[in-house]
Amino acid sequence: MRDLSEGRAPWAISLSQFLLTDSTARDHTPGFIPSKETPMAFSKESVLTDPLLEQCRERAPAYDRDNRFFQEDFDELKAAGYLQMAIPREFGGLGMNLVQVGRETRRLAQYAPATALGLNMHNYWVGDAADAWRRGDKSVEWILHEAAAGEVFAAGHAEHGNDIPGLLSTTKAERVEGGYRFTGRKAFGSLTPVWTRLGMHGMDTSDPAAPKIVHAFMPRDTKGYTIKETWDVLGMRATRSDDTVLESAFVPDKYIARVVPAGAAGVDHIIIGFFTWALVGFANVYYAIALRVREVLIEQLKTKTSIALTRPMIYHPEVQHGIAEITMDIEAMGPHVEVIAADWSEGRVGPDWFARLLAMKHRVVEASFRVADRALDLSGGFGMFKKSELERLFRDSRAGRFHPGNPLLTHEIVGKISLGISPDESPRWG
Numbered sequence: 538m539r540d541l542s543e544g545r546a547p548w549a550i551s552l553s554q555f556l557l558t559d560s561t562a563r564d565h566t567p568g569f570i571p572s573k574e575t576p577m578a579f580s581k582e583s584v585l586t587d588p589l590l591e592q593c594r595e596r597a598p599a600y601d602r603d604n605r606f607f608q609e610d611f612d613e614l615k616a617a618g619y620l621q622m623a624i625p626r627e628f629g630g631l632g633m634n635l636v637q638v639g640r641e642t643r644r645l646a647q648y649a650p651a652t653a654l655g656l657n658m659h660n661y662w663v664g665d666a667a668d669a670w671r672r673g674d675k676s677v678e679w680i681l682h683e684a685a686a687g688e689v690f691a692a693g694h695a696e697h698g699n700d701i702p703g704l705l706s707t708t709k710a711e712r713v714e715g716g717y718r719f720t721g722r723k724a725f726g727s728l729t730p731v732w733t734r735l736g737m738h739g740m741d742t743s744d745p746a747a748p749k750i751v752h753a754f755m756p757r758d759t760k761g762y763t764i765k766e767t768w769d770v771l772g773m774r775a776t777r778s779d780d781t782v783l784e785s786a787f788v789p790d791k792y793i794a795r796v797v798p799a800g801a802a803g804v805d806h807i808i809i810g811f812f813t814w815a816l817v818g819f820a821n822v823y824y825a826i827a828l829r830v831r832e833v834l835i836e837q838l839k840t841k842t843s844i845a846l847t848r849p850m851i852y853h854p855e856v857q858h859g860i861a862e863i864t865m866d867i868e869a870m871g872p873h874v875e876v877i878a879a880d881w882s883e884g885r886v887g888p889d890w891f892a893r894l895l896a897m898k899h900r901v902v903e904a905s906f907r908v909a910d911r912a913l914d915l916s917g918g919f920g921m922f923k924k925s926e927l928e929r930l931f932r933d934s935r936a937g938r939f940h941p942g943n944p945l946l947t948h949e950i951v952g953k954i955s956l957g958i959s960p961d962e963s964p965r966w967g
Contacts, residue, residue, distance in 0.1 A: 593607075600651065606776075607652045622660060635817055636875070639820075643874075645825075650822055653825070661811055666681050669807055689732050691727060692737075693723040704750065706799075729777050729778065737753055739753070747798065749796050754792045773936045827867050827908040834863075895946075902934075
């Protein structure tokens with residue numbers, strides 16, 4: 538267990554807190570990123586074959602219609618090594634970095650968006666642990682060993698009544714002998730049917746003047762929790778992101794990853810790392826949806842006709858205008874995702890990182906929804922029918938705006954960082 542709650546400087550934009558200044562401080566420097574000279578061997582392999590992807594695409598409509606978990610996709614992708622992409626080669630994995638895992642996520646999402654989104658929750662924990670290990674921080678090395686052994690990691694951050702997930706919590710964390718007990722309710726628990734380690738957090742308020750966030754991983758066989766099947770939603774239905782109710786669930790110290798100050802003051806390289814891996818993964822999923830929407834739409838428009846026209850609708854000037862708008866949105870999405878992923882992987886990270894990361898995710902998911910919405914306009918009434926892939930992609934694209942950070946939090950954090958205001962400023966507004 539790593540307790541970093543003591544002696545931490547408050548968040549200050551003027552501090553280069555995401556830059557390495559002392560090579561001996563790797564275990565304690567927030568956001569330490571390896572320099573370009575750090576020796577790393579990353580994989581260039583892909584685990585996604587065309588037959589596997591086509592099977593995932595074929596199953597996606599039924600998963601959505603039946604509100605059923607993507608079990609067959611999961612089994613086949615796990616067998617193909619998809620869950621081991623981010624594990625370093627030294628631990629038996631494929632050794633992919635954030636850029637490479639992001640591209641695999643994007644490729645899968647063009648065939649099965651919900652499957653790619655759900656598995657992102659596992660890969661972002663593993664990728665974060667891998668980056669920490671490469672930086673010299675061995676405190677979460679056990680995640681790599683367990684992931685290599687087949688454990689499945691999921692995310693338990695979303696909570697009712699908490700709009701700052703990961704940094705604050707409505708879940709109570711109580712220090713007891715040998716670990717912590719957690720009491721609260723977690724929502725949006727993607728991979729609920731298959732996870733074996735639930736990455737979650739709670740707040741220890743035993744000292745009201747200095748609350749702490751406790752980051753933990755709860756094993757599946759833990760006593761003191763129940764799963765509530767609440768997942769009947771608009772989009773991304775196959776993720777089966779049910780609720781987990783924690784009722785004094787005990788997590789031993791070996792599965793406590795971090796104890797840090799509440800709020801932005803508690804952001805170290807592990808915390809900023811899982812946000813980075815998560816949001817880059819989210820962005821790649823919704824970028825992929827936009828790519829697939831355009832592909833499906835253009836194929837439809839090539840054969841769409843009107844009695845008032847002598848040629849297909851692709852020759853209609855407003856259709857051309859609409860497709861141009863879609864393409865211009867897509868052209869901006871790709872470079873934005875890629876540069877953020879590359880900057881993280883290659884060490885180009887500074888004190889404005891949270892602003893850059895949230896801005897990227899926000900712009901990509903907003904553009905993805907615009908693309909899907911415009912596509913329904915151009916496709917005509919057929920796009921409303923359940924048998925239309927565009928209808929499902931439209932619903933899936935809307936889910937992106939719910940992921941952290943949502944538009945409200947994104948504008949708050951980006952605005953405050955840009956203005957030099959601490960995200961922990963109290964009162965929050967006014």
